[in-house]
Amino acid sequence: MVTTWVPNVSPTSDFSLANLPFGIITTPSDPLPHAAVAIGTWVLDLKALSAAPLFAAVFPSLPPQIFSHPTLNRFAALGRPTHRAVRATLQSLLSNAADADPRLRDDAALRAAALLPRASATSHLPMAVGDYTDFYAGYHHAFAVGALFRGPGAELQPNYARLPVGYHGRASSVVVSGTLIRRPVGQFVLPDDPAGAPVVGPSRRVDFEVELGCFMARGNEMGVGVPVEEAEDFVFGYVLLNDWSARDVQAWEYVPLGPFNSKNFGTTVSPWVVLADALEPFRVKGVENPAGEVLEYLRGREDAVFDIGLEVDLTTPEGDTMTISKTTSKHLMWSFPQMIAHHTLGGCPLRTGDLLGSGTISGPGGPEERGCLLEMTQGGKKEILLYGMDARTYLKDGDTITIRGACGEPGARVGFGECRGRIYSAEQRK
Amino acid sequence: MVTTWVPNVSPTSDFSLANLPFGIITTPSDPLPHAAVAIGTWVLDLKALSAAPLFAAVFPSLPPQIFSHPTLNRFAALGRPTHRAVRATLQSLLSNAADADPRLRDDAALRAAALLPRASATSHLPMAVGDYTDFYAGYHHAFAVGALFRGPGAELQPNYARLPVGYHGRASSVVVSGTLIRRPVGQFVLPDDPAGAPVVGPSRRVDFEVELGCFMARGNEMGVGVPVEEAEDFVFGYVLLNDWSARDVQAWEYVPLGPFNSKNFGTTVSPWVVLADALEPFRVKGVENPAGEVLEYLRGREDAVFDIGLEVDLTTPEGDTMTISKTTSKHLMWSFPQMIAHHTLGGCPLRTGDLLGSGTISGPGGPEERGCLLEMTQGGKKEILLYGMDARTYLKDGDTITIRGACGEPGARVGFGECRGRIYSAEQRK
Ligand SMILES: [Ca+2]
Ligand SMILES: [Ca+2]
Ligand SMILES: [Mg+2]
Ligand SMILES: [Mg+2]
Ligand code: NI
Numbered sequence: 001m002v003t004t005w006v007p008n009v010s011p012t013s014d015f016s017l018a019n020l021p022f023g024i025i026t027t028p029s030d031p032l033p034h035a036a037v038a039i040g041t042w043v044l045d046l047k048a049l050s051a052a053p054l055f056a057a058v059f060p061s062l063p064p065q066i067f068s069h070p071t072l073n074r075f076a077a078l079g080r081p082t083h084r085a086v087r088a089t090l091q092s093l094l095s096n097a098a099d100a101d102p103r104l105r106d107d108a109a110l111r112a113a114a115l116l117p118r119a120s121a122t123s124h125l126p127m128a129v130g131d132y133t134d135f136y137a138g139y140h141h142a143f144a145v146g147a148l149f150r151g152p153g154a155e156l157q158p159n160y161a162r163l164p165v166g167y168h169g170r171a172s173s174v175v176v177s178g179t180l181i182r183r184p185v186g187q188f189v190l191p192d193d194p195a196g197a198p199v200v201g202p203s204r205r206v207d208f209e210v211e212l213g214c215f216m217a218r219g220n221e222m223g224v225g226v227p228v229e230e231a232e233d234f235v236f237g238y239v240l241l242n243d244w245s246a247r248d249v250q251a252w253e254y255v256p257l258g259p260f261n262s263k264n265f266g267t268t269v270s271p272w273v274v275l276a277d278a279l280e281p282f283r284v285k286g287v288e289n290p291a292g293e294v295l296e297y298l299r300g301r302e303d304a305v306f307d308i309g310l311e312v313d314l315t316t317p318e319g320d321t322m323t324i325s326k327t328t329s330k331h332l333m334w335s336f337p338q339m340i341a342h343h344t345l346g347g348c349p350l351r352t353g354d355l356l357g358s359g360t361i362s363g364p365g366g367p368e369e370r371g372c373l374l375e376m377t378q379g380g381k382k383e384i385l386l387y388g389m390d391a392r393t394y395l396k397d398g399d400t401i402t403i404r405g406a407c408g409e410p411g412a413r414v415g416f417g418e419c420r421g422r423i424y425s426a427e428q429r430k
Numbered sequence: 431m432v433t434t435w436v437p438n439v440s441p442t443s444d445f446s447l448a449n450l451p452f453g454i455i456t457t458p459s460d461p462l463p464h465a466a467v468a469i470g471t472w473v474l475d476l477k478a479l480s481a482a483p484l485f486a487a488v489f490p491s492l493p494p495q496i497f498s499h500p501t502l503n504r505f506a507a508l509g510r511p512t513h514r515a516v517r518a519t520l521q522s523l524l525s526n527a528a529d530a531d532p533r534l535r536d537d538a539a540l541r542a543a544a545l546l547p548r549a550s551a552t553s554h555l556p557m558a559v560g561d562y563t564d565f566y567a568g569y570h571h572a573f574a575v576g577a578l579f580r581g582p583g584a585e586l587q588p589n590y591a592r593l594p595v596g597y598h599g600r601a602s603s604v605v606v607s608g609t610l611i612r613r614p615v616g617q618f619v620l621p622d623d624p625a626g627a628p629v630v631g632p633s634r635r636v637d638f639e640v641e642l643g644c645f646m647a648r649g650n651e652m653g654v655g656v657p658v659e660e661a662e663d664f665v666f667g668y669v670l671l672n673d674w675s676a677r678d679v680q681a682w683e684y685v686p687l688g689p690f691n692s693k694n695f696g697t698t699v700s701p702w703v704v705l706a707d708a709l710e711p712f713r714v715k716g717v718e719n720p721a722g723e724v725l726e727y728l729r730g731r732e733d734a735v736f737d738i739g740l741e742v743d744l745t746t747p748e749g750d751t752m753t754i755s756k757t758t759s760k761h762l763m764w765s766f767p768q769m770i771a772h773h774t775l776g777g778c779p780l781r782t783g784d785l786l787g788s789g790t791i792s793g794p795g796g797p798e799e800r801g802c803l804l805e806m807t808q809g810g811k812k813e814i815l816l817y818g819m820d821a822r823t824y825l826k827d828g829d830t831i832t833i834r835g836a837c838g839e840p841g842a843r844v845g846f847g848e849c850r851g852r853i854y855s856a857e858q859r860k
Contacts, residue, residue, distance in 0.1 A: 130601060130602055131561075131600055131602050136687060157685050157686060159628070159682055159683060159685065162617065162628050163617050163628070163683065165683070165686075165687055165690075166687065167597070167598065167687035167688050167690060168597065168598040168599055168600055168690065168694065169598055170561055170598055170778055171560060171561050171601070172560055172561050172649075172652075172778070172779045172780065172781050172784070173777075173779055175652070182653035182777050184775075184776030185655070185776055185777075186775060186776050187592065187593050187772075187775070196588065198589070198592050198593070198725070199725075200725050200727055200775070203776075219602075222603060222605070222612075223611075223612035225615070246776065252589055253589060253593065253595070254686065254687075254688075255587050255589065256595075256684065256688070257566060257595055257596065257684075257688040258597050258684075258686070258687040258688020258689070259687065259688070260595075260596055260597060260598065261772070261773070261775060261776045261778065262776075264598065264776070265652075265653075265776040265777045265778055266652070295617065295629075295630050296630070297630055342617075342691070343691070345614075345615055345616060345617070345630075345691060346614030346616050346633075346676065346679070346691045346692075346694065347603075347612050347614055347615075347695045348603055348691065348694040348695055349602045349603055350602065351602050354602070
């Protein structure tokens, strides 16, 4: 295993040399948002690096300002072969292998300028999101929610196994990890109101949804679809995503045009974009499609989902943290290449920076492997227990949800860091 | 009635002195997209105007480059009082009233530089659209579609009269009038297939939807809703909107998360944004809500919709044009202020340039006042007749749909020009 000369990179760090995820930071010395990669508890400030002669020497074909922009969109638009080459060069600069490039390692002044403690940097939303689409590709989630609402024998809608069901989400409320989320006020019907007249008030059923997010590197021309076997070339990288959901609002509003205010009050993503290439070693086959063979435009390679371990922590307002769920992203039945092929089938243009959500990822077992409280509590009927006799059906004001995800062996882990958000009261301003 | 010195402005022109809609153009002498207003068969090139000393004299507080950007977003973001003042100043410069500002009228060189035949300019999408939301506020449309799918007694869903139902649309495929629209390939179930196995192919049920579009001037902070009585201050202006729809794809995909590929292949808007102030004289009360009083956050002034006459022309591939529908936007049951209040109720942030669609606007009568073919043909069961024994259930390749809309008396008409698009074959590239 090739290791790094960067000090104190723990074998359990999400940000090993095998990862090098990209993000947007500000630092005490540079308050304009700009690009960096994460390694261990450090960031390599790519804008600071690009001020040194070394930058043009190792990246002769990169535009000199490429890492000085407030989002990664321009870098993403350069395409996967460029991302791959840049990541490999950065790996060499950060490696302590005998044949690695020593010029950063041996330059104390440049190290001091560009290698900064991650704790000193503030992370920002890594991409400007043109459009956000949320899919429903987690098989066990769709099955469990269907069982809850329609009962046994009718769990999956007839279209579920035939196409990656999805809906257009709200790009304006996609926020970076750490952003506070206000409990939404909404319109809903109280469960004990026989007349069914709606009321307005703070949602009583605020939930999270554990998802993978996929950022597009490049787009397609309007009217021209992306073949499934080419779709991976359009991907920049992946993040963790929490699709906050107000279940009472959703139940009342969603017929016939789908979820709206129940979803658009906030969607949190983790700050570090794990490049598609970093996840290559973790390909697996997804969940078997119960319909058998899919239509031809959806037939791509079989190992097109990733086996990423996912964990969800709930931290109470009192500060007690408990891991309430563990699952893996191999529970997706549709892959991102299939989602992209389907999304563009009719000619819909995707653009650099567009975000695709996988849909909630749940395991097939008990509450401890489910990706949202709706499933864990069977629609709010069974509480989950926390430490100290505390319990939840849905989230309380002051609760924090933290999603973590990683794959790979110690010392070469490819992880996402945290996707974290705290719900604050509808009655208060931030 | 105050008239203009601009030559040959017909009393029937949509672009009277009482209108002065804003758009984005390129011209033979200036190929960079920039702002203009339309008057009669002319455009007043605002970038050309801003190069003259007169500009700073009449607009001392406007940023000098405000009309040199490729979209109207920055101008929109200045807010309604600014739009109102700028429009009033332009009206004075273009008026032949005795007390009008004569400095443009009397400056032959500036007139030659800034007042150009509209036919010599190319129109572009007027705003950068961050997010696009489509509502369902046309009462007679919702009622008729419900009758078609659910039968008498169950026309309206229980939520319909309680909240402005809407869904997130696709911003990337919002295009300006004139853009060709490829017939989408999609997945759908053939009506005569008893097994109901889906197929993939060019949609056989491509439809249009007549709507009003509303562009946002400014946004709200995430977490902080817009009260209904303040919502009009957030509006920049209005356009005509055609929400192209593939009905066979829609029927198969829309459960349970709403329309997706059936809608995201294209949405056409008219190029000239009619400022909110220009529509002030045409306020009316919308359709009576059958549920009676709405919840408090939706209670705004009653005359909050506009009475804009709408017409739809179908032009066949052979070039025959027939007006197939006439209706008015007073058939909306929810107003844009209500849509904005509802959209932001849970804290969803709107941003400058965001687009809201009203939903299909239909009259209560026969096919000749319906806003889409789904209604006109009762779900494809009754053909509509065109000239020369031609007929349609849904659109054929090569068909052009042109929506027009206007209000006001001859000589002071406030109109939108055209919202036009032609469907080309799924088998061909543009
Ligand atoms: Ca979701
Ligand atoms: Ca529509
Ligand atoms: Mg969300
Ligand atoms: Mg559309
Ligand atoms: Ni009516």
